[in-house]
Amino acid sequence: DSGVTQTPKHLITATGQRVTLRCSPRSGDLSVYWYQQSLDQGLQFLIQYYNGEERAKGNILERFSAQQFPDLHSELNLSSLELGDSALYFCASSVTEYNEQFFGPGTRLTVL
């Protein structure tokens, strides 16, 4: 157990809908990262936050957004969902921006 928690574990929704994925980092970790893992794209970095501020963006679609709250938990919002958004979404956290990342168990999103 990495100490990073993600909810929900599974999410099934329909195209066009909006969902929110939640991540609680390890105690003391200030940096949170979001990744998407799909069969055809592998593990893709989406976005990083550090102590509430956006630090870096990767291959994140405009339909997706994220934020990190004062208590350091983070949420990833996915809107106007498409079939191709079906994937595992992982959150990771690290103490600072330059330390080892610990991954959560992931949220499996299925868009029907």
Added chain:
Amino acid sequence: QQQVKQSPQSLIVQKGGISIINCAYENTAFDYFPWYQQFPGKGPALLIAIRPDVSEKKEGRFTISFNKSAKQFSLHIMDSQPGDSATYFCAASNDNYGQNFVFGPGTRLSVLP
């Protein structure tokens, strides 16, 4: 230039054998190269990592070999065990970007008993 290539896509090894997974990168600014291990239904977990100032790093049965001039690095698993069966990802990053990894596509390792 941000891509990390990884091979093979899948690997079958007998128990006790050596598993070798190779990665190559283009961006010479990368300065941190971790390997992650992922079991089904779990998130990736850091296995071992190396920086370009050394050519090899060993932790138990796991060794990273790094060739800076060739821009290649590899993971060697000695005395492979069935419990090592997992998907392995190499990655690369640069401290100036924070640890925003570029991951290889993964290698599915199966160790036969």
